[in-house]
Amino acid sequence: MPEPEAPVTVAFDPQKALPLATPRWELRRGSYWPEFKAFCHPIMFWPILLFALWGTLLSPTVSWLKFFLEALFLVSGVVFAAYRLNALTDGGFKVIPRSHMMWTGVAGLAGVLAIAGVGVVLFGPWVLIFLVLAFFAIVIYNLVRHPLVHNSFTYGMVWGGFPVVLSYIYQAEAWPTLGILALGAAAGIFGRAYTWNWGRTTCGVHEVCLREKWGNSDPTCHSNSITCGMRLVMPRPITKHARLRLRMDLAMVLFITIGLALA
DSSP states (O other): OOOOOOOOOOOOOHHHHSOBOOOGGGSOOOSHHHHHHHTTOHHHHHHHHHHHHHHHHTSSSOOHHHHHHHHHHHIIIIIIIIHHHHHHHHOOOSSSOHHHHHHHHHHHHHHHHHHHHHHHHHHOGGGHHHHHHHHIIIIIHHHOOOTTTSSHHHHHIIIIIHHHHHHHHHHHSSOOOHHHHHHHHHHHHHHHHHHHHHHTSOOSOHHHHHHTTOTTOOOBOSSSSOBHHHHHTOBHHHHHHHHHHHHHHHHHHHHHHHHHHHO
């Protein structure tokens, strides 16, 4: 009776199964304007603007002039102030001079003040609430690294909950209903989960990890479980999966906004 053949074992090579993606901080950006656009973070900004539109559409009265000013306020405050201040803190830009980043951020903050001033003249002094909260969101959150300020809850509220709830207050000139608060909480959870998908993409600002001298610790980055070190060796299929999820999440928010507009 023939001896049974021994099972053939195939060595599993993780590198072939999950080839690593090149970290974004190692990729060269070709020129000034592509890098300028990259640091506007459009994929991160669009949900914020759409959440502001949620609060507007759910208000019993809608002024599109108010929303236009709010949109300018968000572009100036988030894209040209918050993101620039964050870049000055974290680094990662290679073509844009540091002075350009600084003056763009200053111009963004000046725009916030100017637009808030117009809002006060047109709609009353209560618009100053936006200025105070915007100062927290833009300056304090992006410059202070203390965990009491820089954490998942504040991130979700600043980039998800605030746009919904404050837009409603701004439009309706009334305190938000429980339904609006719940929707703001949902937007906050989405905002935090949205950044977690970035955690599965490769690192773009590894300089900040080196500069902060973490020692033996490896801090988490965009996620409560994925560390900075992991993002340097992120498998390419997982990175592609995360980018697809980001586009799908953005499409979901867009179609919810369209649904609210047509309801």
